[in-house]
Amino acid sequence: MAVAAPQLLLAAKRRVVVVGGGFGGATAAKYLKRFDSSLEVTLVEPKRTYHTCPFSNLVLGNLKGFGELAQHYKTLEHKYGIRVIHARAARVKPGVVLLEDGVKLPFERAVVAPGIDFRFDKMAGYGEFAVEAMPHAWQAGEQTSRLRQQLAAMPEGGTVIICPPENPYRCPPGPYERASLIAHDLRHHNPKAKILILDSKEQFSKQQLFMDGWQQHYGEMIEWRQGSAGGRPLELDVRGMRVRTEFGWEYGDVINFIPAQQAGKVVRISGLADESGWCPVHAETFESRHLPNVHLLGDASLAGAMPKSGFAANSQAKVTVATVVAHLRQESPVPPSYLNICYSFVTPGHAISVAGVYRVEDSEIVSVKGAGGVSPKDAPESLRAREAAYAQSWYENITTDVFG
């Protein structure tokens, strides 16, 4: 017994493994330590430098340098005492995360936030081979720089085609903010250029506000074509740089095809996703419906009424780890409350927003009625300018909340 006692003490150090160092995972790791510094928290993330998807459209619009999107894990490591392992997780199993290099990380609880993966099989003529010619730039990184270079090199009077993905996907207003900020850049450097949005959908996020803003700032430069009116892409021709819709082939000098999406690979091969490609979870705790003690949040999860956004992942992560800590202490957690806010730029000085407050009713995440919604229509420019200033401030503060 005298020998067993210290071992019991060691075993009592509670281990939480976090998979994924994006907005969901990095927030979860940090707040686990904030709530309980005695926890042993390990964060698994292959990248040493993380580039944020939020604000990457500003890079495409030549308003920000790519390097300004960079975030690192040093503060999480040194200030919060999180063990950061730069490796790829291969599988999540009961009580253990398996890394690709064979290392096993045992846990009492895991928080898994792997983000998105692309569905390369859903479009004729498209595949992984196509992403150099037609960059998606839907995970910030080399793809962002590539698309920026293509836009900068576009011939005078050229056409940019943007193909937004089918629902559900990361950052619902993102493709339309992208069109806006590319137009802002082209208006100065290539004013005869055109942006054609070939959409598989019939409507999109903040649609009226975007379309009013486009009319106001860019005249006819941006054309949006809805799915049933010749918008839906049916086939791509990567060599010929063209997209076929029911109206025929459309030629682009730059083609930003954003593919359909699914949960990150690690959770799919671990059997945590359903046939939709996303992960079912318990709404109160984001605990996987397939694997107990594993909390699965952010873009990869089926989070009811919540959109897939960095803000949503940050909110889910903080509330979920409060629950995780309560469980580890054998206390009963209180009902959750989540928030989402997404700012989008129409120009650098004109931004619009959408907000949602969420709670759980009948085991579903629902939007609180009467709350949230989009910025007012027909508002004065001064309000749009204030929202643009708030958007900038939001980016500074959320990146500090997640990584700082």
Add this chain to the structure above:
Amino acid sequence: MISLKHQVFATLFLAAPLAFLGEVAEAEERGLVLSLSCTACHAPDDDNSGAIPTLSGKSAQELEIALRQFRNGTRKATIMDRIAKGYTDAEIRQLARALAQRKP
């Protein structure tokens, strides 16, 4: 921050019946959960250099009044009016208390 529950428990242990203690602790905990999302926009420290004001240094009463005014439209807003409508009186009180006690 979760240990608030224990602090409250320790302070009131001798003075109040257990059922009441449970309610107080739960309200504290709920306030914490409600307040967690605020720091995605509002700087968690005293840094007031950005356009969005910091919440640091504001009392629970100030925060509660501001949130109620946002909710009923008597205080001008771009987005806080839409957000404040998502919370009940009790929730606004709980989250204002939690924010006032938050450490950077």
